[in-house]
């Protein structure tokens with residue numbers, strides 16, 4: 001228990017995300033091996049580790065894409081382990097994928113407008129009986145989508161088919177899609193992969209801005225160590241399905257166990 005300014009005891013706020021003893025097996029392979037970690041509100045937490053350490057599997061277990069074999073996932077102290085992906089999304093936890101999942105035959109703007117849950121237009125009786133409500137909501141969603149596009153500098157591509165964007169632009173679109181949902185926690189899977197330096201700079205500035213100005217918390221998997229060292233604090237290192245260590249970027253960089261984990265996995269950390 002923490003003491004408040006007036007000397008009263010107050011309960012410590014639970015972390016925005018907590019993973020307790022998660023286990024996930026794929027046949028004989030244990031991808032998550034009693035993995036436990038916490039993500040504090042308002043941080044940009046980095047998640048690094050050699051290939052196959054279980055990072056993406058952890059994201060899948062947190063966001064309801066895989067059910068873990070055991071263990072728990074909590075947000076603000078509440079159990080969300082058995083929620084399906086849309087249930088986790090409705091709790092304000094959004095994610096992007098290593099390989100962007102845009103709808104290639106729809107425009108950039110339409111991709112964003114799709115994200116908002118519970119659109120009145122989706123219920124067919126609203127279209128028949130309350131068309132003015134549907135139109136108003138659609139206008140509001142469109143305005144919001146244009147604002148988000150402006151934020152990620154994709155306004156000039158609003159009417160372009162999403163499938164025609166460059167790799168870096170698709171990553172920005174992924175971030176934009178999460179922002180449409182007004183998330184509390186965003187999980188980013190390798191945001192820098194395949195992104196050129198200029199777009200990468202913009203992406204990391206956007207992430208920093210969203211944390212500072214909107215209080216959004218980020219957990220991001222990344223192999224680009226320059227980016228992790230610049231953007232993330234703390235950094236959590238995963239190895240063989242569990243948390244190996246956690247610390248400030250400098251601590252992690254200089255920890256011999258981390259180097260060993262990477263060399264053991266035959267991949268360099270940089």
Ligand SMILES: Nc1ncnc2c1ncn2[C@@H]1O[C@H](COP(=O)(O)OP(=O)(O)OP(=O)(O)O)[C@@H](O)[C@H]1O
Pocket residue numbers: 026029030031049050051052053054055056057058
């Ligand atoms: N759907 C699946 N079916 C079978 N095995 C899987 C599946 N998903 C992941 N694995 C295995 O689980 C282990 C952890 O994989 P995961 O993708 O989570 O690692 P990672 O740390 O994200 O790696 P990378 O940095 O290469 O993306 C790997 O051995 C992988 O082959």
